[in-house]
Amino acid sequence: MVKLKELIEIEATYVGNMKGNLACAGCGLNLALRHALAALDQHALLVVPACCTSVIQGFGEGYGINAPVFNSAFAASPAVASGFARVYKKKDPSVQVVVWAGDGGTADIGLATLSGAAERDEDIIYVMYNNEAYQNTGDQKSGATPPGAVTTTSSGEKRPSKSVSRLMITHGVKYVATANTAYPLDLYDKMKRAYEEFRGHFRFIEIYAPCPAGWNVDPRYTAKVGKLAVETGYWPLYEAVDGKITLSRQGRRFLDPEKRKSLEDWLALQGRFKKIKPEFLEALRQDIDHSWEFVKKHMAE
Numbered sequence: 001m002v003k004l005k006e007l008i009e010i011e012a013t014y015v016g017n018m019k020g021n022l023a024c025a026g027c028g029l030n031l032a033l034r035h036a037l038a039a040l041d042q043h044a045l046l047v048v049p050a051c052c053t054s055v056i057q058g059f060g061e062g063y064g065i066n067a068p069v070f071n072s073a074f075a076a077s078p079a080v081a082s083g084f085a086r087v088y089k090k091k092d093p094s095v096q097v098v099v100w101a102g103d104g105g106t107a108d109i110g111l112a113t114l115s116g117a118a119e120r121d122e123d124i125i126y127v128m129y130n131n132e133a134y135q136n137t138g139d140q141k142s143g144a145t146p147p148g149a150v151t152t153t154s155s156g157e158k159r160p161s162k163s164v165s166r167l168m169i170t171h172g173v174k175y176v177a178t179a180n181t182a183y184p185l186d187l188y189d190k191m192k193r194a195y196e197e198f199r200g201h202f203r204f205i206e207i208y209a210p211c212p213a214g215w216n217v218d219p220r221y222t223a224k225v226g227k228l229a230v231e232t233g234y235w236p237l238y239e240a241v242d243g244k245i246t247l248s249r250q251g252r253r254f255l256d257p258e259k260r261k262s263l264e265d266w267l268a269l270q271g272r273f274k275k276i277k278p279e280f281l282e283a284l285r286q287d288i289d290h291s292w293e294f295v296k297k298h299m300a301e
């Protein structure tokens, strides 16, 4: 695993997203972008649909993101990225095409083209940063919004959230990983592994990216909320190669429910769960149990 000192040095040499960009204070997505771009070692070509990232990138050369960015129509990113990947394979194979999209653009709007690119095993790294709603347009509910979370278009629901990582594993995707902005070393390693070890295949990484603005969280607590997502068992950290899951070292102990921290204490940090009804809390617990059942069922021997 990369060491903290090394990551600091790498990110001092190459700054993927510039200081003073348009992200809100404490934005998890902004952190995810920084670590992911560092891991790709200046070889990334980003395909970005409409989302908060397309605001962070800003306008004009060298402004928000220090990498080439192509903005695609919302539903089309994986198809557009497929075209780029095929061209660059001949033109300059050092280029790694990356789709960088939110949960709305992935779990809902871009799902059909994502499925197609995954099935064709295109040479793309697809990163879904999950801030659990359509945040750029003001926190509308997406398929990945968890049970009980209030958004501007929903008042907390029982329905389980849609896990695109699990979907990608059952799609037969070569490399699937979950990551979290509160675990930058783990995030960096997974991006690097996707880039170096599984080149030539479709790879999918889902990053938990707290959104202080939409979740009504104090920006000071971005890392705390991210860390507790793992420690409560809400966000299992794993890698799946050819459908076989290995739990990541930093989150492995939370396989045991006895080791997990209080769900209620974590929810109390997030305004979106204020006044959560008991039946929604129960639905959230069931969602967590369900995701661990999946993990256990697909674990490597």
Ligand SMILES: Cc1ncc(C[n+]2csc(CCOP(=O)(O)OP(=O)(O)O)c2C)c(N)n1
Pocket: 050, 051, 052, 053, 074, 075, 101, 102, 103, 104, 105, 106, 131, 133, 134, 135, 136, 137, 142
């Ligand atoms: C076809 C289309 N529909 C709607 C929009 C408006 N729109 C722009 S960004 C956005 C939200 C995207 O949400 P998500 O993919 O979750 O990314 P986030 O904003 O959370 O980063 C929406 C609905 C659009 N640009 N194009």
Ligand code: SF4
Pocket: 022, 023, 024, 025, 026, 027, 028, 029, 030, 052, 131, 135, 136, 210, 211, 212, 213, 214
């Ligand atoms: S709305 Fe949320 S995800 Fe978007 S820039 Fe602000 S903090 Fe980041």
